[in-house]
Amino acid sequence: MAGDQDHALLLVEDDAKLAALLDRLFTGEGYTVDVARDGQSGLHHALTSRYAVMIIDRGLPAIEGVDLVRKVRSRGVATPILVLTARGTTEDRVEGLDAGAEDYVVKPFEIDELLARVRALLRRHTDTSARLDLGERYLDVTARRVVGGAAAPIELSGRENELLQLFAAHPTQVFTRDELRRLVFQDADSPGAVDTYVYYLRRKLGRDVIRTVHGLGYRMGSA
Amino acid sequence: MAGDQDHALLLVEDDAKLAALLDRLFTGEGYTVDVARDGQSGLHHALTSRYAVMIIDRGLPAIEGVDLVRKVRSRGVATPILVLTARGTTEDRVEGLDAGAEDYVVKPFEIDELLARVRALLRRHTDTSARLDLGERYLDVTARRVVGGAAAPIELSGRENELLQLFAAHPTQVFTRDELRRLVFQDADSPGAVDTYVYYLRRKLGRDVIRTVHGLGYRMGSA
DNA sequence: GAGTGCTCTGAGGTTCCTCTGAGATTCGCG
DNA sequence: CGCGAATCTCAGAGGAACCTCAGAGCACTC
Numbered sequence A, B: 001m002a003g004d005q006d007h008a009l010l011l012v013e014d015d016a017k018l019a020a021l022l023d024r025l026f027t028g029e030g031y032t033v034d035v036a037r038d039g040q041s042g043l044h045h046a047l048t049s050r051y052a053v054m055i056i057d058r059g060l061p062a063i064e065g066v067d068l069v070r071k072v073r074s075r076g077v078a079t080p081i082l083v084l085t086a087r088g089t090t091e092d093r094v095e096g097l098d099a100g101a102e103d104y105v106v107k108p109f110e111i112d113e114l115l116a117r118v119r120a121l122l123r124r125h126t127d128t129s130a131r132l133d134l135g136e137r138y139l140d141v142t143a144r145r146v147v148g149g150a151a152a153p154i155e156l157s158g159r160e161n162e163l164l165q166l167f168a169a170h171p172t173q174v175f176t177r178d179e180l181r182r183l184v185f186q187d188a189d190s191p192g193a194v195d196t197y198v199y200y201l202r203r204k205l206g207r208d209v210i211r212t213v214h215g216l217g218y219r220m221g222s223a
Numbered sequence C: 001g002a003g004t005g006c007t008c009t010g011a012g013g014t015t016c017c018t019c020t021g022a023g024a025t026t027c028g029c030g
Numbered sequence D: 001c002g003c004g005a006a007t008c009t010c011a012g013a014g015g016a017a018c019c020t021c022a023g024a025g026c027a028c029t030c
Helices: A016-028 A039-048 A065-074 A090-099 A111-129 A158-169 A177-184 A193-205 B016-028 B039-048 B065-074 B090-099 B111-124 B158-169 B177-184 B193-205
Strands: A008-012 A032-036 A053-057 A081-085 A103-106 A131-134 A137-140 A145-147 A174-176 A210-213 A217-220 B008-012 B032-036 B053-057 B081-085 B103-106 B131-134 B137-140 B145-147 B210-213 B217-220
Touching: A008 A016, A008 A039, A016 A032, A016 A111, A032 A039, A039 A065, A053 A065, A053 A111, A065 A081, A081 A111, A103 A111, A131 A158, A137 A158, A158 A177, A158 A193, A158 A217, A174 A177, A177 A193, A177 A217, A193 A210, B008 B016, B008 B039, B016 B032, B016 B111, B032 B039, B039 B065, B039 B158, B053 B065, B053 B111, B065 B081, B081 B111, B103 B111, B131 B158, B137 B158, B158 B177, B158 B193, B158 B217, B177 B193, B177 B217, B193 B210
Parallel strands: A008 A032, A008 A053, A053 A081, A081 A103, B008 B032, B008 B053, B053 B081, B081 B103
Antiparallel strands: A131 A137, A137 A145, A174 A217, A210 A217, B131 B137, B137 B145, B210 B217
16 A cells, blocks of 8 residues: 555556556656556555556456446546556547546557656646645645735745644644654654744744644644 | 748648648748647747747647647747647547647648638737736747846846746746756756756846745745 | 857855754643 | 643754856857
């Protein structure tokens, strides 16, 4: 199972050679790749893990590619899907798109084109879904800044962004310092860092963005 | 490169026979014709020269026709584009137009119809100066310079122009160095060039035209 | 074939981010 | 109230990321 959802990619491809090639290719580009060899296992992955993009071959054993797309979509999974196909006829293409795929690539394809299309899918998808509600304002996760209200946008550093992201995604939950350290600060030994970054966020966004729960930890200010 | 901008026409067509035919045809009608044989070279022409109209075939090597349209538009070039295609389905047509093409002709076509459609495009679209908003000033893409405000116009080099185009066309988006390298600097290995050109633009236009997002990349200054 | 302008490299200096640690402040409880 | 524990505040060290710029290589011009 892939851990990093932002760059996790599901590849459903029965041809071992092609699967290995694409796996290497995308791994080299910084993606975390899960490979499924047939439609059944592909469906299982698609429904149990979260991916940024799925690449599905049309000619699959167990479940045909287009059926797989249809099944995944019928379960409410909105992840962008790119279909690989050997046949490039219009009917073929329309069928894939009608089933709910965002894009299709005809084999044999240029490696660069495939990469470009995957990037395009990621871009389009993340562009619209990377905002977290902050009451009056919102956090633009990809641009790493807080926008909204009358004031000018407030730029955040990488750590500040990660920390605020976590709080904003779980507005009611109380996080202990230990949890925050594990989730946001990779180094296990940075006891004071959590406090410091809470302080930074408060200084930039106002004392109330994050509330202290004495003896327990922190939680989101609003709600 | 075509000199007379008012009647310059870019033809991107890989079929040598068809290219030669259309070249003769439009030259005979008084147009100055540049012919590109593949998408890569077509993109280069489209971004570096100024045309009254572009005719792009869908089935191209290197870059697919619709992708070429998308790329040209994403750089802020507003020149009317007519797409040639062998497939005439609705899906197909919608995609071409969504990418930013103005019109659409299905092969095989009548010569007279093509001429008529090009004339119609020219009539509709007499103002072909591509301008991108830059806050106080604007970037004249085709003239490769920044105009407006109290100061004198500032001339840009080719690379500077391409880079600023990309930023100005997507004012809110953060671009990583990798993306910029792929989109603006065709050569894959030019790690420091991105930084250098950001520096050049800042030196010419002020430190704030492009903002740094530490650890991520760059984005447009305004907005 | 010298001159000019553009592109990109690489090295050194600078800025920014991250985290530490120590003193000041607040909190909870007897 | 008074005390210990928890929390807040912030200066600063270390290192990574970034900026600046001189200059080499190249293409194009006259």
